[in-house]
Every structure is written in C-alpha cells, then in structure tokens.
Amino acid sequence: MSVATPNDTTANDAQADPVVVALMQRFGERAFVEQATLIGMPVLWVARDSLIDVLRFLREMPEPFNMLFDLSATDERLRGNRQGLPDSDFTVFYQLLSVSRNRDIMLKVALAESDLEVPSSVSLYPNANWYEREVWDMFGVTFHGHPHLTRILMPPTWMGHPLRKDHSARATEFDPYTLTVEGQDKEQQALKFDPEAWGMRRGGEDSEFMFLNLGPNHPSAHGAFRIVLQLEGEEIVDCVPDIGYHHRGAEKMGERQSWHSYIPYTDRVDYTGGVMNNLPYILAVEKLAGITVTDRARTIRVMMAELFRINSHLLFLGTYLQDLGAMTPVFFTFTDRQKAYEVIEAITGFRMHPAWFRIGGVAQDLPKGWDRLMQGFVDWMPKRLAEYERAMMENAIVRERTRNVVAYSTAEALEWGVTGPNLRATGCNFDLRKQRPYSGYENFDFEVPLGGNGDVFDRGQVRIEEMRQSLRIIQQCIDHMPDGDYKADHPLTTPPPRDKMLQHIETLITHFLQVSWGPVLKPNESQQMIEATKGINSYYLTSDGNTMSYRTRIRTPSFPHLQQIPAVMRGGFVPDLIAHLGSIDFVMADVDR
Amino acid sequence: MSWWTPTVEAAFIAMLQALVILLGAVLLGAVMTVVERRLLGLWQDRYGPNRVGPFGTLQLVADMLKIFFKEDWIPPFADRTLFVLAPAIAMASLLLSFIVIPITPGWGVADLHIGLLFFLAMAGINVYAVLFGGWSSGNKYALIGAMRASAQTLSYEVFMGLALMGVVAMAGSFNMREIVNAQEGFWFVIPQFFGFCTFLIAGIAVTHRHPFDQPEAEQELADGYHIEYSSMKFGMFFIGEYVGMVLVSALIVTLFFGGWHGPLLPPIVWFALKTGFFLMLFVLLRASLPRPRYDRVMSFGWKVCLPLTLVNLLVTGAVILLVSPQ
Numbered sequence: 001m002s003v004a005t006p007n008d009t010t011a012n013d014a015q016a017d018p019v020v021v022a023l024m025q026r027f028g029e030r031a032f033v034e035q036a037t038l039i040g041m042p043v044l045w046v047a048r049d050s051l052i053d054v055l056r057f058l059r060e061m062p063e064p065f066n067m068l069f070d071l072s073a074t075d076e077r078l079r080g081n082r083q084g085l086p087d088s089d090f091t092v093f094y095q096l097l098s099v100s101r102n103r104d105i106m107l108k109v110a111l112a113e114s115d116l117e118v119p120s121s122v123s124l125y126p127n128a129n130w131y132e133r134e135v136w137d138m139f140g141v142t143f144h145g146h147p148h149l150t151r152i153l154m155p156p157t158w159m160g161h162p163l164r165k166d167h168s169a170r171a172t173e174f175d176p177y178t179l180t181v182e183g184q185d186k187e188q189q190a191l192k193f194d195p196e197a198w199g200m201r202r203g204g205e206d207s208e209f210m211f212l213n214l215g216p217n218h219p220s221a222h223g224a225f226r227i228v229l230q231l232e233g234e235e236i237v238d239c240v241p242d243i244g245y246h247h248r249g250a251e252k253m254g255e256r257q258s259w260h261s262y263i264p265y266t267d268r269v270d271y272t273g274g275v276m277n278n279l280p281y282i283l284a285v286e287k288l289a290g291i292t293v294t295d296r297a298r299t300i301r302v303m304m305a306e307l308f309r310i311n312s313h314l315l316f317l318g319t320y321l322q323d324l325g326a327m328t329p330v331f332f333t334f335t336d337r338q339k340a341y342e343v344i345e346a347i348t349g350f351r352m353h354p355a356w357f358r359i360g361g362v363a364q365d366l367p368k369g370w371d372r373l374m375q376g377f378v379d380w381m382p383k384r385l386a387e388y389e390r391a392m393m394e395n396a397i398v399r400e401r402t403r404n405v406v407a408y409s410t411a412e413a414l415e416w417g418v419t420g421p422n423l424r425a426t427g428c429n430f431d432l433r434k435q436r437p438y439s440g441y442e443n444f445d446f447e448v449p450l451g452g453n454g455d456v457f458d459r460g461q462v463r464i465e466e467m468r469q470s471l472r473i474i475q476q477c478i479d480h481m482p483d484g485d486y487k488a489d490h491p492l493t494t495p496p497p498r499d500k501m502l503q504h505i506e507t508l509i510t511h512f513l514q515v516s517w518g519p520v521l522k523p524n525e526s527q528q529m530i531e532a533t534k535g536i537n538s539y540y541l542t543s544d545g546n547t548m549s550y551r552t553r554i555r556t557p558s559f560p561h562l563q564q565i566p567a568v569m570r571g572g573f574v575p576d577l578i579a580h581l582g583s584i585d586f587v588m589a590d591v592d593r
Numbered sequence: 594m595s596w597w598t599p600t601v602e603a604a605f606i607a608m609l610q611a612l613v614i615l616l617g618a619v620l621l622g623a624v625m626t627v628v629e630r631r632l633l634g635l636w637q638d639r640y641g642p643n644r645v646g647p648f649g650t651l652q653l654v655a656d657m658l659k660i661f662f663k664e665d666w667i668p669p670f671a672d673r674t675l676f677v678l679a680p681a682i683a684m685a686s687l688l689l690s691f692i693v694i695p696i697t698p699g700w701g702v703a704d705l706h707i708g709l710l711f712f713l714a715m716a717g718i719n720v721y722a723v724l725f726g727g728w729s730s731g732n733k734y735a736l737i738g739a740m741r742a743s744a745q746t747l748s749y750e751v752f753m754g755l756a757l758m759g760v761v762a763m764a765g766s767f768n769m770r771e772i773v774n775a776q777e778g779f780w781f782v783i784p785q786f787f788g789f790c791t792f793l794i795a796g797i798a799v800t801h802r803h804p805f806d807q808p809e810a811e812q813e814l815a816d817g818y819h820i821e822y823s824s825m826k827f828g829m830f831f832i833g834e835y836v837g838m839v840l841v842s843a844l845i846v847t848l849f850f851g852g853w854h855g856p857l858l859p860p861i862v863w864f865a866l867k868t869g870f871f872l873m874l875f876v877l878l879r880a881s882l883p884r885p886r887y888d889r890v891m892s893f894g895w896k897v898c899l900p901l902t903l904v905n906l907l908v909t910g911a912v913i914l915l916v917s918p919q
Contacts (some may be wrong), residue, residue: 014846211734220812234737234887324813325884331637397804397883532655575886576739 005578017042017059019065019105026057033086038287038526039540041095041104045086048109052119056085057123058096058105065105066414068125070538070555071132073139075165077113079544081523081564089113094121095555096516099414099430111141120145122154127417128271130563138163138251148198156190162252166253169249169256183574186410193228198240199229208557209237212574216245220323220578223588225410225576227565234573242370246588252540254552257283258518260494264355266539269554271352272315272588273309273533274344275301278357281539283438283528285359286544288521295482297361298440302516303374303477304356305439306470311340313463313470314534316585320448321392323582324401329392336384342415343373359519360493365486371478378478385464393461402457406580408568409454417560417568420463420535422584426454430529439530456576494519518547534558534585554593558586596758611692613701618691622835628652629835629876636880644770669732671821675729680822680829687836690715694794694843695770697860703813708769709761712844713754716799719837723801723808738817739886744809746799748894751794755902757789759909760848773852774848782849784912787905789849791898796845797880797896800837807887823897842871 020042023032031054033045042276046054058065062544073092076082088110095106109118120143121128132143133152140161151158160167195211196563202210203209212410224245230238253265266277279301286293314337317329336544341351342587348354348363356363392398408418408429423430431448433441449456449465463563487497494514500507513519529538537559543549561584569577625641631649634641644650667676690712692702705711718741727739761767763784764775775781783790798805809817819830846852846867853860855867885893 082897210733212737259690296734325812326882327633327803328637328880331639335638392883395883397885400889401883401886520742573886573888575884 008324010151017105017287018102019061019101019103020044022061023054023057023455024483029053031161034133035085035108038524039106040287040414040527041106043106043108044112045108046300047298048111050109051109052121054107055094055096055121055124062305063098064098065098065413067097067099067103067417068094068121068131069097069417070095070540070553071121071128071535071542072544072553072555073135073141073163074551075139076161078165079550081544085111087112090116090117090140090141092135094552099428101527104264109471116141116314117258118143121144123151123418125275125562126415127560130559137161140164146366149243153247155187155244156185160250164545169252182266193240193242195230197553200238200240204232204237207232214577216242217357222319222581222586224586225562225586225591229574229577231574234575236569236572236574236577239569239577241562241565241592243562243588245592247592248589250593251552251554252556254549256548258547259521259549260359260514260518262552263357264353266554267353267355269556269593270312270534270558270587271531272308272587273590274304275348275354275356276305276308276312276530276532277537279305279353279439280355280528280530280532280537280540282359283530284526284541285521287526287528288524289490289519290413290543291310291360291488291490293361293439294486295440296484297486297488299477299482300362300366300486301357301439302441302444303481303525304344304354304362306473306477307340307344307374307377307562309533310364310470311466312345312585313467315398316463317388319511320585321398321577324398326392326398332384332388336381339377343370343377343421346370346373350469355407358487360490361485361487371481374474374478381467381471385467388435389464393457393464399456401575402460402580402583403446403451403522405456405576406568406572406583407455408564412567413454413564416564418535418564419557420531420533421466421558422535422561424448425451425462427452432529434538436529438528441548444476446470446472450496456583459585492519492521503588520545520547529555529575532557534587534590535561555593556590558584558588558590561586564589603632607702610700611837613677614694614700614702615688615691618688618831618836618839621652621839622731622826622832623657625838625872626656626831629879630721632873632876633880636877641660660825660828661737663817665824665826668895671732672729672731673900676821677826679722679729680724680826680833682718682725684829684836686715686718686722687840687862690840690915691843693769694840694847695773695852695905696843696864700861701770704768704770706766706768707768709772709848713750713757716753719752719799720750722830722833723818726822727808730818730821732821734816735812735818735820738808738814738820741814742801742818745801745805745887745890745894747806748891749795749798749805749898752791752899752902753799755906756788756791756795757848758906759785762906762909769847769852771916773847773854776851779851780851780854785849785905785909787901788909789845791902794896794898795844796841797878798890800834800841802834802838802875804882804884807890808885812884838872838875839868842868842875845871846915 014578027050031046031050035043037043048211053308055230071094073090076088076091085393091108093106093108095104118141120132128360130152132146135141135150136143136149137151137154138161154162193211193213209233212229212231214229215364216224226242228240229236250265250269252264263278267274269277314333318333322328345351346355347366348356410426413423413426427450429448429450434448446469449462449469451462488492496507496511501511521543522544525542527538527540529536537557540553541549542551569580631641645651666670667673693705693708695701695712715719723742758779760772763781764772766772801808812822820828822830847863848868850896853864856861
C-alpha cells in the first residue's frame with residue numbers, strides 16, 4: 001500500500017480505520033491507493049475492475065455502508081498538484097455513509113480519457129441512478145449496465161459535457177446564441193415525453209393509461225419541477241420526475257470564482273436556507289486554509305443558521321398545509337418569516353441571501369441591541385407554533401390526508417439517500433449536529449425530534465418540533481454569546497479585519513490582494529457535511545493551489561429526495577403525490593444547483 | 594291607453610321584479626368575489642384588495658373592466674360548440690333556479706307549485722356545464738376535474754334531494770312560499786336539523802366550494818375543468834360559482850330558517866341578513882379547512898350523509914304520522 005501525501009496531513013487517522021483494515025484484508029493492500037486529504041474520511045483509489053466488488057463488500061459487511069451519500073467526478077486533466085496519485089484524466093468518486101458506524105468512506109476510480117467507462121452501481125445503491133446520469137451529463141463518463149443513461153440536468157439537445165475543463169463557462173466564450181423557429185421546434189420536440197423510452201407501457205390489460213404531465217409550471221411543483229404521471233383513473237401506476245429546469249451551473253461557477261467571491265453563489269443553492277448554505281462551504285474552505293475560528297464567530301454562525309432553519313421550516317409548514325388545501329396557514333407563517341427577516345436584516349443587512357459568512361468569520365460584528373431583537377422573535381414563536389399544531393396538525397382532515405400516506409421505512413430512506421427531517425421522520429436518529437458536531441454544536445443543549453411512521457404527517461410534525469429545538473439553540477446563543485473577535489486573526493481571513501487593515505500596511509496589502517485577486521489556498525481536498533434545512537448538504541472542494549477552486553462538488557439533500565418519489569408513489573392517488581411533494585420540502589435550486 | 598289594462602300592468606311589474614331579482618343575483622355574486630377577498634384578507638392577517646375606490650369597493654369595477662376586455666380565446670384543440678355552451682349553462686342553470694326563491698311576501702319571480710323540484714332539476718343540469726367544459730377543453734387536467742365533478746355531483750345530488758324531503762313532508766308542499774309560510778311558528782332547522790346539515794354539505798359540494806372543490810383543486814389540478822377558459826367565459830364560470838353560493842344560501846334560509854320571517858325588521862332585511870350569514874359561512878369554511886381527498890369525499894357522501902338523510906326522512910315520516918289527526 002502506498003500513501004500519497006500532497007501535504008503532511010491526516011494520513012495516520014485513516015490508516016487506523018477499521019473499515020480500511022477490513023478492506024485491505026479482503027482485497028489485499030495492492031488493490032488500494034490511499035490518498036491523504038483534509039476530507040476527514042479515508043479516501044481510497046480502487047481499480048475500475050474491482051470497484052463493484054469493493055462496493056458490494058462495503059454494502060454487505062456487518063454494520064454496512066447503507067447509503068450512497070454522493071457520487072460525482074472530477075476532470076483531472078488540468079490539475080497540477082496530484083503527486084503520488086494514480087494517473088487519471090477523469091476521476092469518479094463514491095462517498096458511502098454508514099449510519100450505524102457514523103463513518104464515511106470515499107472511493108475513487110481513475111479513468112483515462114480514451115476509455116471513459118465505469119460499471120454501474122445501480123444494482124447496489126438504487127440512488128446511484130441519477131448520480132450516474134449526472135456524471136454522464138456533466139463529464140461524458142458512461143456507466144456500463146445503467147438502465148437509462150440520458151442527460152438529467154442539461155437539455156437533451158445539449159452539445160458537450162459542461163463540467164469538463166475544455167467546456168467554456170461563460171456565454172462570452174461561445175458564439176452568439178440564436179434560436180430559429182426550427183430550433184425551437186426541435187427543443188420542444190425533445191421535451192415530449194415518450195413512455196416507451198422509459199420502458200413504460202401505454203396500456204394495461206384492458207385499459208389505456210393516461211400520461212399526465214405535471215409541471216414544470218404547476219402550482220404545487222414548488223418551482224420548475226416536472227413529473228410525468230402514468231395514471232389509471234386517479235391512481236398513479238408509475239411516475240418519472242424530470243429535473244434540470246433550474247440548473248444554473250453552480251459547480252462550474254465555483255471553478256471561475258475566487259474562494260471569497262463564490263460565497264454569494266452558495267446562498268442561492270437552497271434559496272430558503274440563506275446563510276445556512278454558506279456554512280458547509282466556509283467550513284470546508286477553512287479546513288483547507290487551516291483557520292481556527294473564534295468562539296464568537298462560531299456561535300454567531302450557529303445562531304444565524306438556526307434562525308434560517310426556522311425560516312425555511314416556516315415556509316415548509318405554510319406550503320405543506322397549502323398543498324393539503326388549507327389556504328390560510330401560509331399567510332400566518334409568512335408573518336412569522338417577516339419577523340425573522342426583520343432580525344436577519346438588522347444583523348446582516350440583507351434578507352433572503354445575506355452571503356454573510358466570511359472565510360475566517362462573519363462579515364460584521366453583531367449590531368448593538370441584536371439580543372433584544374432576537375429575544376423578541378424567540379418569545380414570539382412558541383405560541384404561534386402551538387397554534388399551528390392545534391389548528392392544523394390536530395385537524396381531522398389534515399390527519400386523514402397525511403397519516404399513513406406515502407410512508408417509507410428507515411431502510412428504504414437510507415437506500416435512496418434520504419437525509420434530514422425526512423430520514424428522522426422514519427425514526428432514524430441521525431442528525432449531524434449531534435453525530436458529528438461542527439461549528440460548536442456540541443456546546444448546545446437540544447434534542448433531535450424523531451417520527452415513527454415516516455409518513456407525510458411525521459415529516460410535518462418533525463419539522464415543527466425542530467423549530468422548537470432551534471429556538472432553544474438561539475436562546476442559548478442569546479444568553480451565552482461569547483465575547484471576542486468576529487473574525488479569526490489569520491492571514492487567509494478574507495477580507496482581513498477592517499480595523500487592522502486601516503492601521504497596518506501588511507494587512508492592507510493582503511486585503512487588496514484578497515479582494516482583487518483572491519486568497520490562495522494550498523493544494524489539497526476538503527469536505528464539510530452539515531445538517532442543512534432540508535437534509536445533509538456538503539461541499540467537497542479541491543484546491544490546486546490557486547485563487548479558485550479546481551472542483552467544487554455540491555451535494556444537496558433535495559436531489560436524492562426527488563429521485564425517491566417514484567419508489568414510494570406507486571399506487572398512490574394524485575392528491576397523495578401533492579401531499580408528498582409538500583412534505584419533502586425541496587426547492588428546485590437545491591436539486592439542480 | 595286602452596292597452597294598459599290591469600293584466601298588462603301586473604305582467605309588467607312581474608317582469609320588472611324578475612329583472613331586478615336576477616340582475617340582483619348576478620350582481621350579488623359579483624360583489625361576493627370582492628367581499629370574499631376582503632374577508633379572507635381579514636381572517637388571514639392581510640389587507641386584501643383595498644386600493645381601488647374607498648376600502649377597495651370599486652375593485653369589482655376594475656375586475657369587470659379587465660375581464661370584459663381580455664381576449665376571448667378558444668384553444669384550437671377545443672370542441673368549439675361545447676366549449677362555448679358550457680359557461681352559458683353554468684350561468685343559466687343557476688340563475689334560473691333563482692326564480693323559485695320567494696324573497697318577501699310580495700317579491701319573487703315565479704310561484705311554481707313544484708318549486709323545490711325545479712331547483713333540483715336545475716342543479717342537475719348544472720353538472721353538464723362542468724362536464725362539457727372539462728371534456729371540450731381537450732386538456733387532461735380539465736378532464737380529471739370534470740370527472741371528479743360529475744362523480745361528486747351525482748353522489749351528492751342523491752341525498753341533496755332526500756335531505757329536503759323532510760321539509761317537504763312537514764310543509765306538505767313543494768311550493769317554496771308554502772314552505773316559508775309553514776315556518777311561521779318555528780323554523781324547520783329545529784325539527785329538520787340533520788336535513789339542514791346534509792343539505793348544507795351537499796350544497797357546498799354541488800357549488801364546488803371549498804372544502805369540496807376537488808373538481809378545481811388548485812394545488813392538484815391547477816383549476817380543473819375551467820383551466821383552458823379565459824376572459825368572460827371564465828368569468829361566467831367564476832361568477833356562476835358565487836351565484837351558486839348565493840343560491841344555496843338563499844335556499845337554506847328559505848327551507849330551514851324561515852325565509853323572510855323575523856321580528857321588527859322588514860321581511861327583505863331579514864332575508865338579506867340570513868342569506869348574508871350563510872355567505873359568510875361559505876367564506877369562513879374556505880379560510881379555515883384543508884381539502885379532504887376526493888375518494889374520501891365520495892365515501893363520506895355515500896356512507897355517512899346518505900344513510901343519515903334516509904333515517905331523517907323515516908323519522909320525520911313516522912313523527913308526522915303519529916302527530917297527525919288520523
């Protein structure tokens with residue numbers, strides 16, 4: 001076994017990992033190349049031929065890796081700093097998660113440009129389906145044995161594979177865009193749904209199915225989401241979600257923006273999550289930069305992130321009940337959200353997309369009187385939550401519409417990569433804030449609400465309870481906000497603390513460089529997973545020693561949640577689908593990125 | 594002026610009355626659209642339309658102007674004849690039902706001795722509007738909406754009629770005026786409480802008002818059977834729904850709450866007050882309830898409401914037989 005060390009980092013931890021030891025025993029030490037990174041989990045390169053065997057071993061070992069957390073690829077052709085790693089033009093990586101072990105492992109497969117093919121892992125992890133389609137779409141890597149390898153995010157008529165390094169990122173690098181009448185017809189033709197292409201039948205024994213195209217513009221699709229339903233009467237025989245209408249190339253933009261100037265883009269990934277989106281990105285960058293953040297900055301981050309969690313859950317609650325046909329609650333939850341936004345605006349200066357976290361801290365210190373404002377919100381919310389529960393969650397019609405509707409078990413949830421409140425509604429106690437505390441969550445006293453049935457009702461109830469717990473966390477932030485700086489005293493803190501910058505020529509120069517050019521991070525890889533509003537969100541960053549990221553991989557929770565819909569929807573009614581869509585709590589920006 | 598005989602005068606007055614009542618019904622339906630939005634605003638912590646005219650009272654004028662001047666568009670894939678016919682049926686059948694409603698002792702369009710049956714017949718015809726609209730639109734959402742509407746209306750009309758038979762038995766007549774007059778001492782809502790409950794539910798279901806608005810369920814079918822309609826054709830469906838609300842409220846008042854009867858105030862005021870109360874109830878229901886699933890609505894109708902009305906009718910009949918002299 002060889003250990004590649006681009007920098008002297010955490011190689012020792014990984015070596016002692018019992019999973020790695022078991023793998024070495026089973027497949028021999030030569031089968032793997034271990035890569036030392038800042039990712040915080042063992043990273044093993046495996047040969048393409050043994051990939052499926054290794055995945056199966058991990059899937060079937062005692063305390064198995066039962067969730068395919070992420071699967072994507074990197075175009076390595078322009079990467080300068082990859083000493084000691086196997087030769088590779090394109091690297092496909094698999095991140096597996098074991099809930100019982102509370103551990104992760106990352107497998108990487110090196111591919112040559114002339115032979116871009118990997119065996120498909122759909123038979124082991126059903127949610128690999130969409131991930132593999134995404135890799136094909138973005139990199140042109142084919143997956144041997146995939147049931148339906150077509151484009152998923154880009155339009156079917158797209159030429160090229162956008163995340164390849166030789167694919168231009170900006171409109172100015174292309175010829176001017178024109179759309180002729182024929183071109184428009186062709187595009188529209190490409191959007192037509194063809195059941196046979198999906199292996200679906202047009203008719204049953206003695207009847208013909210109706211194919212209902214729901215979306216991408218439909219009041220309950222929560223954004224530009226399309227799902228084609230195969231109906232028998234109002235019963236859903238099968239359905240095919242179609243995504244990509246909200247794709248903006250957030251990962252590609254990460255390769256064109258400096259480490260600092262990318263922060264506002266993260267806000268827009270889960271656009272109801274505000275600064276919660278900054279958190280995994282900033283934490284991953286800080287790992288790369290080696291910055292230790294002050295307690296005050298960490299606590300401010302937690303407080304703002306939890307405030308946005310409440311904000312997002314309130315939006316969820318309003319729209320969830322609206323999807324069940326109750327028109328009034330959404331106006332009440334928006335009143336509450338307005339109160340939250342008043343606090344957010346007073347602290348950050350913005351409302352939906354504050355982009356307020358910075359590498360090494362936050363943008364400004366808390367304003368005078370912030371605690372009074374925040375306390376006002378924390379005092380306001382509990383009686384409102386009680387009212388929502390009494391008026392709606394105890395309502396007979398709501399219960400009848402949601403109880404035992406679209407229920408799935410913990411095993412099914414893990415199999416499909418479901419995380420967050422949707423996973424906890426099945427009774428699985430897996431909350432990263434408890435299991436793998438980050439940003440100081442270990443210092444807070446809160447509980448993780450769990451459901452029992454994993455149905456639409458539990459998904460709603462868990463979120464209401466989560467809001468209460470978030471209020472508890474915010475209350476602790478108000479009571480025990482640490483003193484100190486809101487930014488770390490570190491050369492890579494961007495931008496550097498302003499008072500120092502005004503006094504100190506070195507800091508002034510650094511400030512100028514970091515704002516005009518961008519901070520330069522050492523070559524390495526890092527990743528941070530957080531418990532975001534809708535599930536586990538992670539940023540996997542690869543630095544090639546530049547001002548920009550070499551590869552930014554954003555793993556969002558909503559993507560697998562949507563992929564799971566057909567698996568749980570078959571046999572349900574159209575109104576159940578609408579209730580389920582409401583209970584998933586997704587935003588399309590979080591799916592398509 | 595030899596032609597101006599008392600007969601002609603009576604006919605002229607009757608026509609004028611009919612015109613006032615029918616126009617009044619349409620206008621009330623139109624006003625209800627704005628009133629509903631204001632009331633929903635009040636109950637939902639917001640203002641509602643409050644910009645046009647004092648307190649938003651002229652919003653209706655603005656809406657009307659807008660909808661009259663919109664392009665009257667018929668989708669190329671629609672069945673034109675049925676498509677045009679549907680909104681006309683929707684409006685006409687509900688308006689025609691109004692002729693049997695006695696508003697005051699002196700006011701009313703027609704005094705049919707089968708008044709109640711006439712209303713039930715018109716309500717039956719109303720289904721065709723939805724069915725034609727949904728079918729002719731050539732749209733799957735509209736089709737599902739129409740399917741739901743016809744299934745729902747069919748099942749609810751079964752016991753809507755039965756729910757009223759208790760009233761008919763007690764008044765001994767299908768004539769609306771006689772029914773009102775029979776309530777001089779006490780309102781039929783007391784002896785016919787279950788009849789009232791089931792009729793209220795059926796009335797909501799037949800007018801497709803929330804929580805029985807499955808045929809148009811915005812969140813599911815994105816407006817259902819009238820999804821392809823625009824301009825005044827949509828307007829007729831839309832106003833038709835509110836006219837239906839007014840009609841059902843007026844019927845409830847007539848059949849169960851003593852019509853124009855009431856102390857002190859003139860009959861017309863009593864009638865208006867009672868009808869207004871039920872109109873508010875319609876709006877409040879919409880503001881407060883979620884929407885049950887469509888198959889549950891059907892099973893509720895068949896398994897709860899229908900047996901209830903039958904039992905109610907049996908008990909009413911038995912009591913009448915017991916009490917009556919022979």
